[in-house]
Amino acid sequence: MLVSDLTLEQKIGQMFICGFHAQEPDEQIRRLIEEYHVGGVIYFRRNIGEPEQVAAMSSSLQEMAAKQGKLPLWIAIDQEGGMVARIDHRRVSRIPGNMSLGATGNPDFTYRVSAISAQELHALGINMNFAPVLDVNNNPRNPVIGVRSFGEDPEQVAEHGSAAIRAYQEHGVSVAAKHFPGHGDTSVDSHLGLASVEHGMERLREVELKPFVRAIRDGVDVIMTAHVVFPAIEKEAVPATLSKAVLTGLLRDQLGYEGVIVTDCLEMHAIAKHFGVGEGAVLAVEAGADIVLVSHTLQDQIEAVEAVMAAVRSGRIPESVIDAAVSRVLKLKEKRLQPSGTQDSAPAFLERHEKPETERLLREVAASSITLVKDDGQLPLQEDEPVLVVWPELRSETQVDEPWTEAKTLGQALSEYIQDVNELTISAEPDLHEVEQVLAAAKGYRQVVVATYTAGSELPAGQRRLVEGLIALQPQRLVVASTRNPYDLAAVPASPAYLCCYENTPYFMEGLASILTGHAKAGGTLPVSLGSQTTAS
Template identity: 35%
Template sequence: MQLGMLDSSRRTIAGVILAVAALVLSTFAVSTPEAQAAPEDDWVETTLASMTLEEKVGQLFMTHAYGTTADTQDPADVAANQELYGVDNAQELIDKYQVGGIIYFAWTNSVQNPDQIARLSNGIQDAALAQPSGVPSLVGIDQEGGIVARIGPPATQLPGNMALGAGRSASDAQTAAAINGDELSAMGINWNFAPVADVNVNPANPVIGVRSFSENPRLAATMTAAQTRGYTSAGVAGAAKHFPGHGDTATDSHTGLPVIDHTREEWEQLDRPPFQAAIDAGVPAIMSAHISVPALDPSGDPATLSEPIMTGILREELGYDGVVITDALDMAGASATYGNDRVPVLALKAGVDMLLMPPEFDVAYNAVLDAVESGELTEERIDTSVRRILTLKHDLGITDDPHVDPAQVPAHVGTPDHLATLQSITDRTTTLVRNHRDLLPLPAASPGRDDVLVTGWGVSTTQTVADKLVERGYDTTVVETGTNPDEATTRDVARQAKQHDLVVVTTNRAGLETQQGQAHLVNRLKRTRTPVVAVGVRDAYDVNQFKKVDAYLATYSYTAAALDSLVRVLVGELDPTGRLPVTIPRKNSQRALYPYGHGLEY
């Protein structure tokens, strides 16, 4: 009986009895459900308390391993793993270091097909559960959609962030993420490093570009929050990246350390909103950027290693207490200033929780252990990050059973419903930027007429466009010209163009200095007097490299769905409804050639 329920008229016992009653009350209070530790806290704290320092440090790392299976004996994969880690395969890597997670890439032979991926994931979980701590593994991937998709068909291919930005639908963005998450989860992948929350305000950005939703921070914030919710609904952790914002740089952090010269006020207005929106939407992870932002930290250190940014701004100002993971530490932006033994320690001191792909794994792992032994890092600091990592694993539900059923993969991956939904979403993103004299839509094909030359970038891209035109009765010739066609190729294609009724030319980053041949090709084609339809199949900005072509469309990616939408727009089966999510500036100018929000319809 609770003491608080006793009637005051009956409390006539001596004070000593009251003291005893108070003791009973306190004992009861501790045992009530409200005062008991939550199941999550109980598992996390019990597991953490049982772990050795070496096991805790292992949890701080995510890296890659070569092989189609966790116990691969393929000679090439074994040789690659031996060179990196001194082990044969992922199973031995986990045995040696008790790593907290494994990340998949095509070049590590991790993602050959959905069934193989599911079995690899199960093998990784078997190895993780066999460790003394019995903690399951995070399995991560960069399956952003569009131009960044580690798993190809039959997995459903998302249209990519900038395409979704062109569609302007938060509902579509959330649905796309939910479909992506459902398919990843079926393959045993529980962490997707998406969405990209960077606001791409620099058309020359070499590393973000169409991976961003928009140059508009409000649109980027809306889409980032929507995709965060989509991944969460599918039981997959998302990761907003790359904090504090990688959208305004002309340097690739894979090859150097970009410097973002935004003022603090500009950062608040441009870069912060999508990350704040992700946090407000409950994003379970944020990935740091290897960029220097002097207005946020004048030291010049990359944000990944910056305590003022990772702790002062992200943790304290934005109030974020989820997992923070670095971008890959083998990128030049991370190692430009400090050695491979210092970067992991400095990242942890800055406030990061998880260390992704250090270039010398054994050096990094032992550097963290040595830092604890020397007192530079305390074990309490390690516990703080491990606690967040364990909480993420518990919240994902993988602490009960992390395995997946390979037999169920076909019921989730690349299903007709998923493909149809993503096609419908993609159909709302294709953007008609220019349509001189209403060249588009094309008239219906007729025998002996409408001979189309399909040329430009992309062997598969040009052939796919041509095949879809043939299906609709057009005669086509395909001449793929590569990323930087030379003068002889350009002359030959222009000569052929004169023999055709129409030219469709695809471009991919024609504004790059090393790919100017694409722009020369389009401009030469324009001089043939044969009507020219140019298509930017990646960056919408390409159009500022051309003299005024007859028509220009932006698809933002070259997925099968994007090319299907493109051809249906060309022939009038689909009305283009996408709107530019970025401003296209004039060449060598800040003035707008086509403004944000521009888009034509039929």
């Protein structure tokens, strides 16, 4: 289908990807497809059940569009791996997150696990992944990127990002590399506020932009924008998503990118609270965005579509701008999207005989990722001696912290090696009462292992007090293992032994247990700097 075959309403619809709130097509998404002609859908955990349900929902959405004589839909998802995985069903591979892969130092691992993910997404009718994250995480206080990044070295991020891009696109899934021009050196979560990166252009070219330059060279299908202000590029205090200087001047004109540009969700506070979703959509299109993402609320989704429509009809946005954007979208759809109903059978694919091989690979990646940072004679644990394990439980889900529903705790994993394991579960933000309970219990143990979990920019005060209290008790062996943010050591530098796992997913807890008991060696190398406390690697 050519751009000239579409009405103005249909063209503008092709420039939107929207979400909904059910596990089958509901009135919200039906209205968006049939009345507003949206060109794509995004899934979140609220949409995900059994694999058969996901595949059937994908087919139903495509059939809904086809019956209206509309183009095939983008069906998108944020399946980054690690702690950001919208699909967490046991029959879908639990691929590691980016920092875990960065710690292996092996881009081939990144290619192989991305290929597995691509094949599984394709089997579920999902044809676009909002990944990989190409942000260079060089700010320990970054509350939203962190372990979603491959690390702090721009060359390493570029190499691993390139491997992921190739794997997904070679297996029929478009990727959206994010968040251009770089969300790594911020201390504000753009879901909640407006961040700024103050560096000059020379520094941006040497660090933040390098992974995106490599992605463009490698033919990345889509690039997603950052809701972050870059004063060196844009003189006005507007985020990159809404900046013509960033999207057109830098990304298109200077870097030569000819693919599709998609915004991050406009309902995030960096846009919604400062500009409004409707005006944000208009500004994003004026800046050079081809697709606008509005993930959650029907009222906001309709407001955004109608605002762009009104801007074209009033002459604020020339229709030629719309035509150029839609032309890029249609060109990519023709390249990537299969006709409705031709995807693999999800049940057959997900039960394929290669599953044991996949599991061996994921265990190998975990072992190659876990990093021994510091050990003052604490390891290995003695298997004939009781051990107390302290496990922080993530009890609130966010867009960037999604616990697996079928999780495996460190205590459960250690029980495969040590008969007498007592595991105490605490909140990721424990109060004083929880801390005192754990310290009282720990007095009877000579071996203690405490996992830490940081969802934001620094270790919660309760976890810090707990580790400090355990250190003061001076058990014969005390090991601290970060199960997300590697920077936790800065809060508890006196820890006698410290390991980084980068995520608390089952393969990593199994790998950590084998390392703690001396049955395996930690194979990872720190992908970020932790300062002077590092005594082993």
